[in-house]
Amino acid sequence: MTTSVHQAEKLEIHVREALDDLCKRFSENAIGGGWHPRPGEYHRTRDLKTIREDGHRTLIHQLRDWSDSSTPVEALTCLWLRTWALWDESLAYHTLRVVQKVAEDFVDSHESADEWQRRAMLAMRDAMSLINMDADVFKQINLSSAEGLKQAATKAVESTATIESALNDLGSPSLADSDRTKRLKEDLDHIAGTAHQNHVFYKALACAAEALIEFERWLAVAPRHGSADGRPGPASSNLPSSPGRRELLNSVNDAIGAFRSARRSLGDLILERSEPWEQLLTEILEIIESESADVFVPRRVQIRYCYPFAVGRELGPDDEISRRPEQLVKNDFDKALKCLGISAKEPEPLTATEFFTRGPGHYGGVRVELQSISFRNFRDPHLAGVDGGFDLQDCRVWLDLSEIGNHCLCIEPAPLSAPLPHLVYRAVRAGSPFSLGETVVLRRRGSGTEPSSEDADAAWDDLHLFSQDVIAALAYWYLDPSNHGAGDGRAKRHSRESAKTSPPDADPSGTDSDPRTRQFERGHLHEVVVVRTDKPLGREPEKIAHVLDGAVGGKILLRSIQRGATTLEEWVRYPPLPKKSAQDLKLPIEGIPEMGLAGDWCAHTGETTVFGIVAAPSWQSDAWVEAAQFVSSWTPLLRLWNKRLQYAVEEDPLAPDHSKGKRAQAVGKHINMTKVRTDITNTADTLRQIERRVRLHLMQIRAEDLCATMAHRRFLDQLLEMGGLNRLQSELDAQLEAAERLTDWLEERIRRNADDRRQFLLGVIAAFTLFGVAAFLSLANETHMHQSLGFIELHEGVWEDWLVLGLFLVFAGYIFFFFGGPDWVRRTYRRLRKSRTLAEDGSINGD
Incomplete structure (x- = not known):
């Protein structure tokens, strides 16, 4: 058995x-x-x-x-x-x-x-x-x-x-x-x-x-x-x-x-x-x-799927990549995305809008249009060709690469005309990792009168995997120094380091499978939805929330739906908005007093920002969408800096989880290894450099001149607060303070090490002085310089020896204490006592 x-x-x-x-x-x-x-x-x-x-x-x-x-x-x-x-x-x-x-x-x-x-x-x-x-x-x-x-x-x-x-x-x-x-x-x-x-x-x-x-x-x-x-x-x-x-x-x-x-x-x-x-x-x-059930069917719905990411530029002190991502040219993007079969158009400066101030030091950058894509099976068979049915063909795909560092891959299908609730629900879910089966296919551009066609081999299971591959391919290519004219030595050294730190059995889902993963961060999907209605849902946020909460399908815009579904039409079972009291609703909806008109509103659910518009031109609503995209794209950049701080702190040679070899040789408060002292200095410099860059980015987020007007600045602050960026910034500020304290401690450690080395040199000088005194005493003995000092009688060749011996003992004690002698004695004593106790216990058990 x-x-x-x-x-x-x-x-x-x-x-x-x-x-x-x-x-x-x-x-x-x-x-x-x-x-x-x-x-x-x-x-x-x-x-x-x-x-x-x-x-x-x-x-x-x-x-x-x-x-x-x-x-x-x-x-x-x-x-x-x-x-x-x-x-x-x-x-x-x-x-x-x-x-x-x-x-x-x-x-x-x-x-x-x-x-x-x-x-x-x-x-x-x-x-x-x-x-x-x-x-x-x-x-x-x-x-x-x-x-x-x-x-x-x-x-x-x-x-x-x-x-x-x-x-x-x-x-x-x-x-x-x-x-x-x-x-x-x-x-x-x-x-x-x-x-x-x-x-x-x-x-x-x-x-x-x-x-x-x-x-x-x-x-x-x-x-x-x-x-x-x-x-x-x-x-x-x-x-x-x-x-x-x-x-x-x-x-x-x-x-x-x-x-x-x-x-x-x-x-x-x-x-x-x-x-x-x-x-x-x-x-x-x-x-x-119910006799009073109304179905919420907006006049038009526009959805933009935003996949934010951030890419660092430094691979090490000797591998500085001089070009920023927004300085790449068309040939660079074609090479980076060649492994996916994707081609790019010529990069163009970010188009001017009514929201951000353009120019160096502000929100400048480039936009790179990529091949369009299409969804398969993204239509409702029994409503095809009927009001409410739609077909997402030839979705626009582009990269927004900003000078500040908050980049974004954007995908935008054609607007949906009078979509029914289950179609809005399906469209909003399409970008999440759970919608496997919404096949994404590249569209090949035709020549002349030839229509575009689909490449069956260049297809993905859903938008999430497509975006993941595009971002990873671009980031890995960009972070390879050999793609930027770096010398062969740098490229070979980088390849060797990659091979050392990327074992064959490394988990591809982990962040340690390739050292370049430390230099880029991919954010979660954020969807910006613009909902247009024929008339205002209400004049106040409370009224608008009440209407959406009561209409069939209205709750879709007020809830996060990026998770696995338990049933079809799950939006039917969404609970009503929570109430503080019988008259007061706790609202996810806010008005847009700075920018909008009567009846315009905004809602944020964590993964989705929804703008409700009654009548506004596209150039105005585009500015709102751009602001929401800007807010969502900051999360991966802040996470990247957070990760850099974490890695920099982990490189501390005195940290408890650091290499045991260095730790064992860094005894007490004295460091007797040149490499450890160098590591401490490098860690402090790295932390200072990261701290300076992080604070620079935080200043750029908070700068008043980032936006075209103060009204735009206040509207951006409203979106930042709704998106939880203020909380993330507060957490990063707290980590920066901790990093500052660690940096100060490391610098104090460096100063102490320098003082200890200086004291050691003074001891050596004192030793040479001791030998000079000994020579003088020898000369005094040869010249019979021995007299009485009070009641002490100095004898020839005796008092000189005792004086030299005393000075030598003082010097030996100094050396003993400088190199941690008492600690060594205590450890040796504890080991001897422990071994004696074990021997006695063994003899007792043997008896």
């Missing part, structure tokens, strides 16, 4: 390690991939294809080894269980597909004389598809696609029934070891039970998806708030079989009944997944039955 348990545990460890390695290859060990992917490890279709092929070869070879050490069915069962556990922990879509393909190829190529083994292998091959079906269902939920969810759930209902039947028909396995037979039977029963529970859940989910499709159609014909006259648009009459209120109520009630009937068959885990759906449908039922 012990041997079989040990073999099972060993097999589980091998499978877990293989899956973890495959996840790391795809950068799926973290949501959204590694924060800073290593050079060459990007997320395009062609890159993933290479990783998928390599992973397939490795895993199928490992699966054959595992089956040889156990049995094929045991190996497949263990692989299924560990893959299902992996899916519970991460969004490993590509890893799951590789595992399923490996299982299919393994079973198809394996020949077994045992009939039961063969049938069990075929059943486990089909069971592997259950994990990918569940992943597809979850993907459609996060894509907010009711039509896609209906198709995925319907397909899963049929497949899970087949899988459950095949597993139940296997009967009991017959292995030589009874313990292994029992364990295998339990595992197969567990997989069959999982298939059964998911079958019941998917069946109810398909009913819910059908009801939600009809709900979305009903939204198009329901009374509106935000559009002209509060009536549906003229195209709503073209809706295919728009459901009436009664038919919709029946559909929603049927879906609720399906989930309630499924409760008896569901375990705790699946039941937790189904309960939010039942609650969602119940709240939709209340909306449909």
Whole structure:
């Protein structure tokens, strides 16, 4: 029994390690991939294809080894269980597909004389598809696609029934070891039970998806708030079989009944997944039955996806990169992004707006237009071509590189015309790491009358991965000194240092996989949304908040939605705004007294800044969007400086977590190593330099002449406060004060070391003086200079010796105390006493 348990545990460890390695290859060990992917490890279709092929070869070879050490069915069962556990922990879509393909190829190529083994292998091959079906269902939920969810759930209902039947028909396995037979039977029963529970859940989910499709159609014909006259648009009459209120109520009630009937068959885990759906449908039922429910449908919505980042320039004291990012030319950007197949246009100065002051020392810089991109599947199938449907093709992509250092990759699709709530919700979610499946494809520019086309190989799973690759490729290229005309010596030295600090097995999601990751920082997505309505929602923030809070779909603009979704139309279940009292709302909405007009408003949710506009020209609203982008782009720059301070402090040779070798040689308050003294000096200089640059950047943020007018400056301060930048600046100020104290301490340490060395030199001089006194006394003895001093009789050759001996003892004591003699004596005494105690304890125990 012990041997079989040990073999099972060993097999589980091998499978877990293989899956973890495959996840790391795809950068799926973290949501959204590694924060800073290593050079060459990007997320395009062609890159993933290479990783998928390599992973397939490795895993199928490992699966054959595992089956040889156990049995094929045991190996497949263990692989299924560990893959299902992996899916519970991460969004490993590509890893799951590789595992399923490996299982299919393994079973198809394996020949077994045992009939039961063969049938069990075929059943486990089909069971592997259950994990990918569940992943597809979850993907459609996060894509907010009711039509896609209906198709995925319907397909899963049929497949899970087949899988459950095949597993139940296997009967009991017959292995030589009874313990292994029992364990295998339990595992197969567990997989069959999982298939059964998911079958019941998917069946109810398909009913819910059908009801939600009809709900979305009903939204198009329901009374509106935000559009002209509060009536549906003229195209709503073209809706295919728009459901009436009664038919919709029946559909929603049927879906609720399906989930309630499924409760008896569901375990705790699946039941937790189904309960939010039942609650969602119940709240939709209340909306449909309400006589006063208005759907918030703005006249037009413009969304800008902002991916901020910051790049440092110094790689070391000898590797100064002279050019700033905004000083690069078109050829530089083409070289930097060549690895992704992306081309750039000629950089142009940042266009003048009404907001910022342009020019050296202010908010100057360049804008670099990149190839446009398009979304696939980013439309609602049952509303295509109807009022509210939209197609995000040819989205603009550009880089804003500022002289201050707060850079940003921006993506902006065409404005949405009268979008319904679920379409606004899907558009706002599109830039988050959870919307895997919103495929991003590069658009190739046509020549002459030829239209632009899509490059299928240059595609990404979502906007998040696309932005991550663009920023990383640009940063890695920029931070390589050889790309800036640096000498071969510098480039080779940098390559050697990179090789030393980047081991082959380094985690690509970590910040230590490449030393250049210390020199750039990628920020989180920030979305700037401009919502235009036909008339003001209210004159005061309280009234505007009340209208949005009460309208169907209005809460989408008041909540952060960058997280995994539990259901479709999750925005229906958003709670009302919290209240301080019965009359007073705690508002996320503020007016724009300095810049806006009556009815204009602004809301900030952390990851989104929303501007509500009734009537304003684009050049005015563009200034607001630019200010919001400016605020969001400061976070990575502040984090970069924070990281630099952290690394500089960690380089302190006297810090507790520093190298034990240096620490051991830095005894007490005396430093007897030249290198340690040099490190202390360099650390102090580095901290002073970083402190000066950070304070310079903070002064630039707070400068009054950054903006065109004081009204713009006050509006920017309002956005900074809403975005939490003041808190980040306060935290950075506190760290700067701590760094100043550390710098002062290091400088005091340097001064003490200099004083100690000076005292040592004085001691040496005193020693030479002692030898001069000895020579004088020798001369006095030779000339018989010995007399009486009071009651002391000086004898020839005696008093001189005692005097010399006394002076020597004084000098020896000085040397003893200077080099930490008392500390050495105390340590030696403690070691001797400890060894004596241990010896005595040993003798007692021996007796």
